[in-house]
Amino acid sequence: MNHRIAAAVQAKPAAVQTKLNLSGVSHTYGDGESVLTVLDNLSCSVAAGELVAVVGPSGSGKSTFLSIAGALLTPTRGEVSIGGRSLAGMNERQLADLRLHEIGFIFQGANLLPYLKAEEQLRFVARLGRADKAQAARRADELLERLGLSERRKHYPDKLSGGERQRVAVARALMNDPSVILADEPTASLDADRGRDVTRLLAERVKAEGKAGIIVTHDERILSYCDRVLRLEAGRLREE
Amino acid sequence: MFLALREIRFSKTRYVLIVAIMLMVSFLVLFVTGLANGLGNATSSAIRNMPADHFIVQQDSDDRFARSELHAEQVKQAQAIAGTEGAQPLGVRMTTVTREGTEGRIDIALFGVQAESWLVPETVEGQPLSTAAAGEVLADLDLKKSGVKIGDTMVDGATGLKWTVGGFTENRSYSHMPAVWMNEKDWAAYRSELMAARGGETDTAYNAIALRISNAQADQLRNAVPDADVISQSQAISAIPGHKAEQSSLLMMIVFLYVISAFVLAVFFYVITIQKTAQFGILKAIGAKTRYLAGSVIAQVLVLSVGSLAVGVGLVLIMKSMLPAAMPFSLGAGTIALSCGLFLGVALLGGLASVVKVAKTDALDAIGRAGA
Numbered sequence: 214m215n216h217r218i219a220a221a222v223q224a225k226p227a228a229v230q231t232k233l234n235l236s237g238v239s240h241t242y243g244d245g246e247s248v249l250t251v252l253d254n255l256s257c258s259v260a261a262g263e264l265v266a267v268v269g270p271s272g273s274g275k276s277t278f279l280s281i282a283g284a285l286l287t288p289t290r291g292e293v294s295i296g297g298r299s300l301a302g303m304n305e306r307q308l309a310d311l312r313l314h315e316i317g318f319i320f321q322g323a324n325l326l327p328y329l330k331a332e333e334q335l336r337f338v339a340r341l342g343r344a345d346k347a348q349a350a351r352r353a354d355e356l357l358e359r360l361g362l363s364e365r366r367k368h369y370p371d372k373l374s375g376g377e378r379q380r381v382a383v384a385r386a387l388m389n390d391p392s393v394i395l396a397d398e399p400t401a402s403l404d405a406d407r408g409r410d411v412t413r414l415l416a417e418r419v420k421a422e423g424k425a426g427i428i429v430t431h432d433e434r435i436l437s438y439c440d441r442v443l444r445l446e447a448g449r450l451r452e453e
Numbered sequence: 454m455f456l457a458l459r460e461i462r463f464s465k466t467r468y469v470l471i472v473a474i475m476l477m478v479s480f481l482v483l484f485v486t487g488l489a490n491g492l493g494n495a496t497s498s499a500i501r502n503m504p505a506d507h508f509i510v511q512q513d514s515d516d517r518f519a520r521s522e523l524h525a526e527q528v529k530q531a532q533a534i535a536g537t538e539g540a541q542p543l544g545v546r547m548t549t550v551t552r553e554g555t556e557g558r559i560d561i562a563l564f565g566v567q568a569e570s571w572l573v574p575e576t577v578e579g580q581p582l583s584t585a586a587a588g589e590v591l592a593d594l595d596l597k598k599s600g601v602k603i604g605d606t607m608v609d610g611a612t613g614l615k616w617t618v619g620g621f622t623e624n625r626s627y628s629h630m631p632a633v634w635m636n637e638k639d640w641a642a643y644r645s646e647l648m649a650a651r652g653g654e655t656d657t658a659y660n661a662i663a664l665r666i667s668n669a670q671a672d673q674l675r676n677a678v679p680d681a682d683v684i685s686q687s688q689a690i691s692a693i694p695g696h697k698a699e700q701s702s703l704l705m706m707i708v709f710l711y712v713i714s715a716f717v718l719a720v721f722f723y724v725i726t727i728q729k730t731a732q733f734g735i736l737k738a739i740g741a742k743t744r745y746l747a748g749s750v751i752a753q754v755l756v757l758s759v760g761s762l763a764v765g766v767g768l769v770l771i772m773k774s775m776l777p778a779a780m781p782f783s784l785g786a787g788t789i790a791l792s793c794g795l796f797l798g799v800a801l802l803g804g805l806a807s808v809v810k811v812a813k814t815d816a817l818d819a820i821g822r823a824g825a
C-alpha cells in the first residue's frame with residue numbers, strides 16, 4: 214500500500230522508523246499443572262505511519278498481545294520496546310509514565326469518563342502528562358476539529374453518539390503525542406458506517422502524525438483502512 | 454482536584470445527598486459538644502476557673518468538697534509546707550436563699566475564702582470582695598437572672614443570716630448553682646451559726662484547701678497532713694455531683710456521632726468506588742498513577758466534609774445566638790476548630806477503604822472488556 218510509505222516518509226524523511234517492536238515474546242497464564250501458553254515466541258514490529266490490524270479467533274490471545282504491547286502486562290519471555298525504549302527492568306511508575314506519554318489507548322467501551330466534557334477528556338490527559346496548558350488547549354482544539362467534533366466539545370459522553378464517543382477516544386489517545394496507538398475492538402459497539410468513519414479518521418491521524426497503530430478487531434469491514442492485516446494463530450502473528 | 458470537582462459537578466444529586474447527611478451529623482456533633490461544654494461549665498466552672506492545681510480534702514470524702522471537713526490544724530499543717538500563699542482554705546456549702554422582701558427561693562453555692570487571695574474571682578461589676586466589708590458578698594452573674602441586683606440583700610434559709618451583694622463575677626457555677634463568694638469572717642459566722650442551729654459544737658473549719666504547688670510538694674503534703682487526701686483539680690471536678698454522669702453520657706453520644714460519620718462516608722465512597730472500578734482501570738491504563746487517583750478520592754472526601762462542616766458550623770452559630778440564655782451551651786472557637794479537625798480526620802479514615810480499593814484496581818481490566 215503506497216500511502217503507508219508516503220506517510221512514513223513525511224513523518225521521518227530519513228528512514229522508516231520502528232516505533233513498536235516485540236521480539237521473541239511468549240506469554241503463559243497460570244502456573245504448575247494448568248499452564249496455558251497464549252503467545253509463543255511472537256515477533257512483530259510496527260513502523261511510524263503504519264496502521265496494522267490484528268485479527269484472530271476468540272481466545273487466540275489478541276487482548277493479551279495488546280496488553281503486552283501496551284506495557285500493561287509483562288510477558289513471560291521476550292522483549293518489548295516502545296518509541297525506541299526497552300521496557301525491560303522498568304517499574305510500575307516508569308511503566309505508567311511510559312503509557313501516559315508514549316501510548317494512546319482506545320478501548321472497546323467505557324472509554325471516556327462520564328463526568329468530563331469532550332474537551333476536558335483531552336485536557337485531562339494533558340494535565341496528567343504535565344503539559345503546558347495553552348499548548349494543550351491548542352492541541353485539543355486541533356484534534357477535535359480534525360475528528361469533526363468541534364460542535365460537540367462541550368458535551369458530556371452521555372450526550373454523544375457512539376461514533377462520536379469513539380472519536381473523542383481517538384482524539385484522547387492522540388492527545389499526548391504518543392509513539393504508539395493501540396485500539397482494542399474500537400468499533401465493536403458501532404454500526405458499520407460509524408465503525409468505518411472512526412477507523413478512517415484513526416488511519417488518517419496515524420499517517421498524518423507518524424504513529425504506529427495497532428487495531429485488534431473482529432470487524433472485516435474496517436480492514437481496508439489498514440496497511441497490514443496480521444492473524445494471531447497458535448501464539449504467533451502471521452501476515453495475511 | 455481536576456477529576457474530584459468535575460465529578461461532583463456532574464453527579465450533583467448524589468453528592469448533595471451525602472453532604473446533607475454529613476451536615477446533619479456535623480451539626481449534631483457540634484451541638485452536643487456545645488451542650489456538654491455548657492453543662493460542664495454549669496457544674497464545675499467555679500472549680501475549673503480556680504487557678505489552683507491541687508486540693509486537699511478529707512479522707513473518705515469521695516473527693517467531694519461538700520462531704521469533706523477540714524480542721525484549722527490541718528490548714529496550718531498544709532501551709533507549713535506549701536506556704537500561706539500556696540495553700541488557701543476554701544469553704545463550700547450549698548444552701549437556699551431568698552431575696553429580702555420576696556418569696557422566691559434561689560439555690561446557691563457558698564464559697565468561703567480569704568478576701569484578696571488568689572482564690573477570689575475577678576469582679577466584673579460592683580465592689581470586689583474585701584475583709585473590711587462585713588456581710589458583703591461577690592455573686593455569680595447568673596444570680597442576676599434570678600432578679601438579684603447589686604445592693605440587694607439575701608436571707609439564708611437555714612441560718613437567717615443576711616448578706617448584701619457587693620459585686621458580680623462571671624462563669625462561676627457549681628453543680629448548676631451560681632457561686633457566691635464571702636470573706637473568711639462571714640464564712641466563720643455562717644459556719645458557727647449553722648453548727649449552733651444543729652446543736653453541734655462550733656467549728657470554723659473549711660471544706661477543702663486549694664493549693665498552688667509542685668508535684669513534689671503534693672507528695673510531701675500527702676504524708677504530712679493526717680486524715681486528708683491531696684487530689685488534682687480534674688479529680689475535684691469529676692467528683693462534683695452530676696458532673697461525671699452528664700459528661701460521660703454526652704461524650705458517648707459524641708463518640709457515636711463520629712463513628713457514624715466515618716461509616717457513612719466509608720460506605721458511600723466505597724460503593725461509588727466499586728461502581729467506578731472500570732473507570733479506574735482505564736485511568737490507570739492511560740497512565741494515571743495510583744497516587745493521583747487516591748488523591749482524587751481523598752480530595753472528594755475533603756471537599757465534601759469541609760463543605761458540610763462549614764455549613765454545620767454556620768448553623769450551630771446561628772442556633773447558639775438564638776438559644777435562651779438559661780440554656781447551658783458553650784462552644785468556643787478552639788472547641789469548634791478541634792471538633793472540625795477531628796471530624797475531618799474521621800472522614801479521611803472513612804475514605805481509606807476506597808483508597809485501598811483504588812490501589813488494588815488493575816489497569817489490565819481496561820483491555821478485553823466491554824465495560825460498563
Ligand SMILES: Nc1ncnc2c1ncn2[C@@H]1O[C@H](COP(=O)(O)OP(=O)(O)OP(=O)(O)O)[C@@H](O)[C@H]1O
Nearest residue numbers: 242243249251270271272273274275276277278821
Ligand atoms: N488473566 C488470565 N488468567 C488466565 N487465563 C487467561 C487470562 N487472561 C486471558 N486468559 C486466557 O488466555 C487466552 C487468550 O485470552 P485473550 O483475552 O487474549 O483472547 P482474545 O483473543 O482477546 O479473545 P477475544 O477475541 O474473545 O477477546 C484465553 O484462552 C483466556 O481464557
Ligand SMILES: [Mg+2]
Nearest residue numbers: 275276277821
Ligand atoms: Mg479480547
